[in-house]
Amino acid sequence: KKIISVVGARPNFMKVAPLFRAFQQYTDIQHLICHTGQHYDDRMSSIFFEELELPRPDFYLGVGSGSHAEQLAGIMLGFEKIVQSERPDLVIVVGDVNSTVACSLIASRFLIPIAHVEAGLRSFDRTMPEEINRLLTDALADYLFVSEPSGVRNLEKEGIPQEKIFFVGNVMIDSLLYYLPKIAQSKILQTLHCQPGEYILVTLHRPSNVDHREELQELIGLLREIASLKKIIFPVHPRTRKKIHEFSLEDMIPTNVIITEPLGYLDFMQLVQHAALVITDSGGIQEETTFLQIPCITVRNNTERPVTVETGTNRLAGTNPTRIKQTVMEILNGNRPHGRIPEYWDGHAAERIAKIIYEKL
Numbered sequence: 114k115k116i117i118s119v120v121g122a123r124p125n126f127m128k129v130a131p132l133f134r135a136f137q138q139y140t141d142i143q144h145l146i147c148h149t150g151q152h153y154d155d156r157m158s159s160i161f162f163e164e165l166e167l168p169r170p171d172f173y174l175g176v177g178s179g180s181h182a183e184q185l186a187g188i189m190l191g192f193e194k195i196v197q198s199e200r201p202d203l204v205i206v207v208g209d210v211n212s213t214v215a216c217s218l219i220a221s222r223f224l225i226p227i228a229h230v231e232a233g234l235r236s237f238d239r240t241m242p243e244e245i246n247r248l249l250t251d252a253l254a255d256y257l258f259v260s261e262p263s264g265v266r267n268l269e270k271e272g273i274p275q276e277k278i279f280f281v282g283n284v285m286i287d288s289l290l291y292y293l294p295k296i297a298q299s300k301i302l303q304t305l306h307c308q309p310g311e312y313i314l315v316t317l318h319r320p321s322n323v324d325h326r327e328e329l330q331e332l333i334g335l336l337r338e339i340a341s342l343k344k345i346i347f348p349v350h351p352r353t354r355k356k357i358h359e360f361s362l363e364d365m366i367p368t369n370v371i372i373t374e375p376l377g378y379l380d381f382m383q384l385v386q387h388a389a390l391v392i393t394d395s396g397g398i399q400e401e402t403t404f405l406q407i408p409c410i411t412v413r414n415n416t417e418r419p420v421t422v423e424t425g426t427n428r429l430a431g432t433n434p435t436r437i438k439q440t441v442m443e444i445l446n447g448n449r450p451h452g453r454i455p456e457y458w459d460g461h462a463a464e465r466i467a468k469i470i471y472e473k474l
């Protein structure tokens with residue numbers, strides 16, 4: 114049997130790495146990787162292939178950036194050719210990026226079964242492109258692999274038949290557990306002259322936070338205030354860097370904020386693991402901080418990962434700078450959230466997925 118797993122953007126790579134390893138146990142399954150090229154910079158893509166020990170992708174579509182329409186159409190045109198020539202028995206898509214939905218649409222057109230890893234997550238905010246991608250992908254998928262209990266409830270409410278839904282846990286945590294020894298060897302703390310527990314790690318890249326001058330300016334203003342409380346490390350996503358430049362906000366960033374390029378997986382996770390606190394608008398980082406029991410402040414009004422708030426160490430602080438600063442101060446003053454690790458976030462989610470797929474195919 115032949116399976117093609119799709120990766121496109123940075124948060125996909127650490128989700129497919131454990132699947133790749135899990136399928137190696139099944140010698141009668143040929144597992145191929147298609148990289149759409151949605152993310153293409155070395156620091157957004159190739160570094161992850163090296164660090165996660167992923168093989169070179171079997172197919173590379175090279176779509177790159179563009180408007181949503183250009184990106185989606187480019188991925189569909191490229192993936193259609195692959196599916197036509199390869200005729201896989203299953204297409205696996207992960208997460209909620211444009212590559213996820215575009216490849217699902219093509220697979221469905223060719224009547225090829227689709228497995229969606231990280232199914233069922235809902236922010237209920239349709240202004241986010243990711244929410245649309247999640248809804249559409251789940252409507253098309255045949256196997257819906259769910260990482261947290263809310264996902265099962267959401268899919269049931271949407272009328273997805275029970276037999277398609279599999280609560281298997283979190284493949285992103287599979288990666289985190291697997292690479293912990295390598296993460297410990299990263300030299301990033303030394304390189305940045307930082308001590309464990311003595312800095313706040315910040316990431317921002319959501320279009321709603323960075324694409325408009327007013328919001329971005331407010332958030333950078335917030336960083337200025339927080340920087341007076343504690344050292345900040347801020348690895349800047351290409352989208353955010355572009356916008357900071359476009360709005361000429363470079364000079365607003367205080368000098369004691371350590372700005373870096375986007376970091377590789379191992380360096381970044383070491384910074385998460387030793388942070389006093391993480392401030393982010395990412396999805397995956399809410400989960401990684403929950404697993405590592407590091408306080409996380411999510412600069413958004415909603416989360417598609419409610420277990421990180423209910424069970425984990427995540428706090429939804431909205432985007433109001435005053436409220437965020439207040440939450441930062443509470444945590445720095447010792448009011449740290451005590452979280453538990455959610456069910457099935459145990460390093461074996463990909464093995465469960467591979468076993469189910471093997472038995473069903």
Ligand code: UD1
Pocket residue numbers: 122123124151152153154155157158178179209210211212242243318350351352355396
């Ligand atoms: C995408 C995902 C988002 C995910 C994020 C992680 C969608 C709709 N969004 O958002 O869910 O959280 O990836 O990073 O799929 N760029 C580069 N180099 C690259 C890639 C992008 O410079 O390797 C620049 C592009 O010029 C583009 C911007 O970054 O303007 C944004 O890239 P894009 O792929 O549109 O979406 P992300 O914001 O990264």
